[in-house]
Amino acid sequence: MFFYYDGVNNANKLSEPPSDDRNITKRWSELGKEHKLDLVVCIAAALRRGIKDELLAEGFRISGLGQLIESGVQCDRQIVFGD
């Protein structure tokens, strides 16, 4: 999973939605743990939005845009979800 543009906000561990609503960040961490997913956050987009390494929720890691291109080269299928 590669988080870019505003998608980096999914990785913010300070996110605190109301308790009766979905906690997307927490769901990503759980999904990542359950299926051993690599949750990669783009460093440039993250820093731009104030998401630093120490603010990443469990299971996320920071890397460069190169990782996105590399996965495009290596994977069979690539899907983009965004705003």
Place this chain on the structure above:
Amino acid sequence: MPGIDEPDSESGVIKKFMFVNRKAPYGTIYALEVLEMVLISAAFEQDVHLAFVDDGVYQIKKGQDTKSIEMKSFLPTYRALEGYDVEKLYVEKESLDERGLTADDLVVPVEVIDRSAMAELINSMDVVLSG
């Protein structure tokens, strides 16, 4: 370029990548972030294509003076693409026409193609990343 992991040149896989630019510059950050992706992709020796459709054509319009809005202009980066071997730039004719522009208004050499040719080109790609 600093900070980029070395590409895995041993795999030898070359895919057709297309970056589709549809957004106008400066009003949102997304156009810049697509450009950052394009620059990074240059290091991976893939077959990179850049398409400009809809408001994306405004990104390469000549004469952008961004001093007063205190933002970095896109133009030097686009002009430098050739040096990174990103040379396949396509602009959709209908998008230019709708905006009262021609190829002469653009800051870099591009191939102007019509909508149906653009559709076929997009369809031929292995990986498409849109902004």
Place this chain on the structure above:
Amino acid sequence: MLHTVNKSPFERNALDACLTRAVKGSAILLFEDAVYAATKDASTAQRVSNAAKDCKMYVLGPDLLARGFTVGQVLDGITVVGYDGFVDLVAEHGTVNAWL
């Protein structure tokens, strides 16, 4: 190629950008706010129906239901799929192109 559109056609032009550039025989999936374009009474009905003649059109059921629409309100020629159908579509088509 599988094209996806996720924004309402009344909010931005991603739907039209897709419909005018998807080659004949492509698949198009409408999901999230784009499901409105799959409904019979929206002003987009004519052009979406026309597109459905040349492209295989799909709409994501859970997003339709969430927005208060039923399968019966979907245009003829558009197939309603669930999340598993979404995955099948991705597996079936080599490349996915998201119109954001």
